Amino acid sequence: MQYTFQFVDSIQASPTVRLDLNNWPFLTDHNGLNIDPAPVRRIVASSMLTDGDLITRTAWGNRTLILPVRLIASSVDAAATQIQALARELCRERNFIRINLGGTKNYYFKTYAAPDYQVKLIRMFADTPTVLLTIPADPFAFGEEQTLSPITVNNDPTAGSNGMFFDVSSVMGDVDTPLNLALVHSAAATRTMAIGLRRRGTVTSTPFRLPVETALTLITDTTLPGADATAIGTGSAYARIAFANTSNPKIRGKFPAAANLNTRGRYRVFARVRKSVITDPIQLWITWGGNGGTGTIVNRAVAVPNGLSGWMYVDLDRMQYPINNDPVSDGMSGIELSVEGHNICIHALRGSGTTNLDVDELFLVPADDEFLFASYFFSPVTESHSAMVIDSTNRMIYAIGGSGQIMSQTLGGIPYLAGAQLTARPGVTNRYYVIQNTNGAGGNDLKGDTVQVTPSYFPAYTWIRPATT
């Protein structure tokens, strides 16, 4: 069986092989070969006040590849030429080693420079040395990039498919891997997009959408004006706060109605709202917790942005189910405990003027795993953008052109990512909830908007790669 140990220039199906370490004149010796999984670093909290040590954080460290390589040359000069080629590869600041131990698929290690190797001369002549390569590398081995089919994410949660979310499932690999997203809008778009990830439990049971007009109770000063095609609510319904008085809350109720394992977690609450007078000041906030009343936890009031005549999403900060302490499971059993919903109360105060505040929906975006704000200006015509790329591998966002080239961006400011490096996890459904246009950054929010998302990733392995996963 011919094994593969090659320095290549990239991770792809047919990279350029720069140096083959298991093909004449090189031979990789299996004795002493070490491609163990990367070590794990741990933060251990211990004291004499408790039994046992608590491991609070873990992270992979770099791995060290140990490759014993024998060189068989016809002369010392020939050996020197090959050793020079080896030295040049080992001196590259970053490099790729492609390995295959007889399986179907290759996998790649991204390495660091390691020109300090040990030389063992078999004989006094230097034409058959054995060198012990000790090469530091990134923690994981990678497979070739997997690009999924484009997904059209609708801005309407009641849409037939992908209503404000998209799924990435059947992820190949052993461990979480950075997820890259190519975003395409139908027209020029300024966005501050919020993406929250849920991938535990049953993702379809995540309490994401809270239809105000049906799930909560309207208090004095709040009515249901009727259908509005621009509203998301059931029958395009929404609630209207008229501010005839200053009493609060305006809307309240228990959500979700029934206890559920999948309710558990921390969420970032977004309200889809609209003002009738765009310059009148409105303070909006929620209180939450408990089974009745107005809730004991008071989130900070936020100003509803001025200047938009249509719907917009306002960030009302975070909320947790359950409130305060959560044991998660029953003692040592590991059996997860269900979580009851609690009251959510919407409060609003008008500082001056005559505006109404229309409240369409609340959205609870999961905020206990990975959460990201992506701010950008997509300009397909003026700037010739083909897509905006959220590059989680390199932790940056940029525009690309039709040939995948990096495009400069002169309009709309510097794009940025704030928050998590998005990842995809094997063995689960990774559901990414999307609020396309937060805080009115991109003008009025239109429920008919869509964004095409093309996910891609490099499968990550601890050391060896199966044929299909």
Place this chain on the structure above:
Amino acid sequence: MSLKKVPLQVRVTTDRGDFDITGYCRGVRYRHAIPGGFASVQTSFDRPLAYRPDLIQRYAPLRVYDTRDGSIVAEGRVEDPERAAGDSGEIWGLTAIGGMAHASDFTGPYVAVDNLAESWIRADNTVTKTYMQTQQDSKTALGTGWRLSFERGKTVPVGNHGGIEYRPIREALFQKIGRISYTYDVDNSDTNWRHRLFMVDGGGNDNPVDLGFNSGGGSLSRIVQTDWANGRDRARLQMARNTSSVAITTDDGNVWFSNIVLQAVLKAVDGTDRLPTGSTTQNYAYSTDTLLAEDIIRDLLGRRLTKFDGANATIAASTYGIDLFRYIDGADAAAMMNDLMGLEPNTYWAAWESNSAGKYRFEWTTWPTTVDLLTSTVHGFDSPGSSDELLNVVNVRYRDGNGKTQWTQRTQSVAELTAAGLTRAAMQDMGEEVGTPANSAQFGDNFLAQRITPPNRGRLVVKTPVASLSRGMMLSPHELRPGVLTRVLDVEPSLDALNTVGRDGTTVFRVVSTDYDSDSDSVTLELDSYARSSARALADIQNSPALTRRRI
């Protein structure tokens, strides 16, 4: 499956781009403190020193995010980077100073309310000005004020006038006068002797008061917009001769001015002037001789603290009327707010994360009275313990309106000191910026109230999530902030530990600062007041006010 890394992102924004440096920075440490809020962030990364990386830029925003929910946990602006080369390689160090530093961006004169007689100067403007006599004097014992008169033996022509002028509000970088009030008295009833008030600026003047001596004495107040045009920045109090000349033959040709109080026109948080009428939300009546701390805070937000989000600031209601707030020799907003903390009990100011417009969230708020964090000593706790800050007396020094040093003494009953038969007194210096009898008493009472129970200068280490009762969720070490009360669950409880109002020094403590280190994923809480350390002691010495204030 992913391992449970520290869920933080470190991001720097320069004019070259937006850089996520999480993957190659050598950990991150940050500090929050009360007062102030976000204090500093420190990190370092490996790059050659031969050229400056694009992500190094003075004053570039550096933000630390919680990757689980996208919230900002620390933030600052990059100061001069550090550079080092050695066994660890070539390293750039970044220190970002938090938004609280903007409270010290500008140092200059400031006047909100001024009741000092020494603020006035003689200002004659008549040909025969040598006849005019002005002196700081008071008709009542221990009073402060001014007496205007014409020299005995002289004949004062019609139209002669002279008096005193107030300029400090103008000299405070062209602030404007919003209110004036004073008490006046006269020694005769000649209607041709007039006392007049003029409000002046470079473009003109208004004359809101013109009273003959026959009206007798009294007190009055006048306000902007109603009595003079907005923009007047000087006040003149005059004695004038009207209708007919007179020969001065007696010593009763005096007018006395006392209890003279001026207020500057206040700003709203958006920087517009607050006037008695004309706005639906920002009118200010200028109806009393005192100001509330909340109104001074709004003025500072609109006038100087423009890097803070004044429009959405949280400003707690105040109760104490401040009768002197005047920094003629200059001060920054941080120093002024720290003085306000001494006058308004249990308050503090803090600047936290920035919004999309780059303005920092600001709060002027009070310490909570209910416990928020439930912590324990399991990961480390030390409390040196000391009773040296139990006090039952404080002597407060200030300078009065005539420039003389005065003292106010305040007392309180402390059970432990009473039982031991001890009297322990401290001294505090109010100086001339805020020193009045009333302010000194208020400050002294607040000062003593914080010393009725032993402050627990200590540290508590937290390495695991703790419950936050105010937030309704478990908070990880990197999320903890000061400005809250914590109950340390395995410290000796006191009888009233379960019914706490404020801290009790034994079980419930104020968290005054937090220091987080990502390498250990732990945060150190400083409790009550700052922990005893050499660094803290040196900082206290450096920041303590001078015992005497000198006039330049």
